[in-house]
Amino acid sequence: MAGTISERDGESSPSFVPVVVSDQPKSDTSIAIELVGGQVLKLPASTPAAWLAELVLALEARPER
Incomplete structure (x- = not known):
């Protein structure tokens, strides 16, 4: 078992993941x-x-008899 993540993954430089910031x-x-x-x-x-x-009105509507 490798001692570090980079040794385990075989990567020597960091990888970046795209991120989207939204409000x-x-x-x-x-x-x-x-x-x-x-x-x-x-x-x-x-x-x-x-x-x-609209959804609540439809679900709450009572069927007419």
Whole structure:
């Protein structure tokens, strides 16, 4: 077993990985909304508000008889 990472990997110079810095929420950031019936929606925080409102209205709509 090699003593260092560079010995193990066979690299003598550091490697660089491209990084993107953004002010957007992390992809693992989520919101949870509890509906009237007790169901819980867990969605990314980046979910557009208009789409979310339509979804909640559709899920909460009572079928007409």
